[in-house]
Amino acid sequence: MIGGLIVLESWRGKKGGELLGPSVRTSIQHKIEDAKMSRKGIRVLILAGALALLCSFSAFAAPADWGKINWQQFKGTTINALNLDMPVANAYKEYYAEFEKLTGIKLNMELLNETDRRKKALIDFSSHMGEYDVQSIGFSNREEWAVPGYLEQLEPLLNDPKLTDKAWYDFADYPKDVIASGYAKSGGLVFIPYTAEYFLLWYRKDIFKQLSLPVPKTFVELRDTAKKLTDARKAGKIKEYAWTERQLPGPGEAGWSLFCTANRFDFNFIDFDKKITYVNTPKGIEVLRYYTSMVLDYGPPGSANWGWPMMAESFKQEKVAMITGGNASYTYLEDPKESKVVGRVGYAPTPFAPGGKDPLWVWGWGLNKDSKNKGAGWLFIQWATSKSLMNRMAPKYGCPARQSVYSTPAYVKAMPSQEFIDAQLSMMTKGVNPYPQVIHERYSEGAEIVSKEMSNVLAGIKTVEQAAADADKQLIAKGYTPAAD
Numbered sequence: 001m002i003g004g005l006i007v008l009e010s011w012r013g014k015k016g017g018e019l020l021g022p023s024v025r026t027s028i029q030h031k032i033e034d035a036k037m038s039r040k041g042i043r044v045l046i047l048a049g050a051l052a053l054l055c056s057f058s059a060f061a062a063p064a065d066w067g068k069i070n071w072q073q074f075k076g077t078t079i080n081a082l083n084l085d086m087p088v089a090n091a092y093k094e095y096y097a098e099f100e101k102l103t104g105i106k107l108n109m110e111l112l113n114e115t116d117r118r119k120k121a122l123i124d125f126s127s128h129m130g131e132y133d134v135q136s137i138g139f140s141n142r143e144e145w146a147v148p149g150y151l152e153q154l155e156p157l158l159n160d161p162k163l164t165d166k167a168w169y170d171f172a173d174y175p176k177d178v179i180a181s182g183y184a185k186s187g188g189l190v191f192i193p194y195t196a197e198y199f200l201l202w203y204r205k206d207i208f209k210q211l212s213l214p215v216p217k218t219f220v221e222l223r224d225t226a227k228k229l230t231d232a233r234k235a236g237k238i239k240e241y242a243w244t245e246r247q248l249p250g251p252g253e254a255g256w257s258l259f260c261t262a263n264r265f266d267f268n269f270i271d272f273d274k275k276i277t278y279v280n281t282p283k284g285i286e287v288l289r290y291y292t293s294m295v296l297d298y299g300p301p302g303s304a305n306w307g308w309p310m311m312a313e314s315f316k317q318e319k320v321a322m323i324t325g326g327n328a329s330y331t332y333l334e335d336p337k338e339s340k341v342v343g344r345v346g347y348a349p350t351p352f353a354p355g356g357k358d359p360l361w362v363w364g365w366g367l368n369k370d371s372k373n374k375g376a377g378w379l380f381i382q383w384a385t386s387k388s389l390m391n392r393m394a395p396k397y398g399c400p401a402r403q404s405v406y407s408t409p410a411y412v413k414a415m416p417s418q419e420f421i422d423a424q425l426s427m428m429t430k431g432v433n434p435y436p437q438v439i440h441e442r443y444s445e446g447a448e449i450v451s452k453e454m455s456n457v458l459a460g461i462k463t464v465e466q467a468a469a470d471a472d473k474q475l476i477a478k479g480y481t482p483a484a485d
Contacts, residue, residue, distance in 0.1 A: 145190070
């Protein structure tokens with residue numbers, strides 16, 4: 001009997017209340033007293049304890065917040081998954097044991113750097129070995145993996161009532177432009193997003209309040225605000241420069257920011273699908289002139305070769321009053337050990353021209369077409385993208401793809417401000433482009449050319465018109481067609 005009491009005592013919950021309810025404990029205590037150490041009493045006690053333990057196991061196997069499917073239907077299966085070693089991937093780590101308990105599925109998760117991740121993914125896909133059942137897919141890999149047919153179509157799994165409780169999963173919780181990113185150009189759903197990333201306008205709230213400046217919403221207002229900030233600096237009212245942008249040439253530096261700025265102007269420098277260049281057109285020249293003149297007129301001196309690290313550092317160290325930065329980078333600004341602007345950063349949607357949107361970037365979970373464990377793999381994807389998990393995990397990384405998470409108390413408490421949350425919601429519901437040219441496989445070669453010519457303007461080597469014409473010539477030499485007049 002002592003052993004039975006020890007077992008029962010060990011099953012009392014240590015967090016969030018006791019595992020055995022008061023009525024169960026009281027009943028057992030009465031049985032101890034009534035049995036008076038008889039053999040019959042011992043048998044009653046053991047039976048009562050066993051029933052309590054069974055009830056506890058049953059409650060864990062099908063908790064209410066995980067829908068009505070049988071999560072244990074693939075118990076004993078092992079699945080292998082691959083992800084990029086990044087902050088959000090590490091945020092998942094503490095929950096993997098919960099997935100294994102919920103499903104009885106053994107999960108092997110491998111985290112690699114980007115070069116190795118892509119290499120191993122491609123080898124596995126092209127060999128049709130199916131080593132990785134599930135993969136985290138970057139937006140730019142979607143067509144690369146979908147066109148050859150490497151990814152499983154997810155709609156049949158989503159619509160199978162044995163595998164998915166659709167009412168619980170709430171697929172409609174994804175904003176239309178965010179979930180659109182999971183559909184291949186062929187039309188099929190090939191991954192489910194778990195991040196939604198884009199630019200926000202970062203600005204110094206204290207400076208804007210001091211100078212009574214409204215937050216700019218258009219490119220005209222952005223230039224006007226930059227001028228007022230510059231005038232205030234020259235008058236000795238503030239020390240910060242007004243604006244800066246990525247100026248270092250290359251697809252991942254100025255090329256990315258320049259092409260994203262063009263998207264906000266409702267313009268693409270290049271149509272990569274049709275291989276048409278629009279750089280040397282009136283609109284192309286307008287965008288190129290705006291981008292370079294904002295840097296030349298309102299940026300810090302000596303910043304002509306700044307990439308993202310120096311640009312972001314300039315804002316963090318009180319050298320610049322406004323920049324555009326990724327929503328996922330908020331922790332960089334709000335770290336009191338590294339940042340001088342903690343608590344003084346304002347976040348707003350990026351300025352747009354009419355019709356403009358910001359390129360969306362997402363990470364999503366996809367299923368290998370050659371997986372031998374598709375049912376188990378889908379349970380992982382469903383679990384990893386569910387509201388039940390995102391509500392707990394999102395406060396750790398800030399940019400979840402599901403809209404409802406942004407109003408949960410834990411998320412609101414963890415974010416730097418309600419303004420930050422509102423800016424993200426505004427962008428993800430009406431300010432992002434789910435099909436941007438910047439994720440095209442030819443993007444790098446085009447952005448390399450255009451960004452180098454842009455840097456020639458910043459260096460004073462060429463006029464905007466000369467740079468646009470020269471970029472067009474280089475693109476034409478690579479097989480691109482100039483836009484018709």
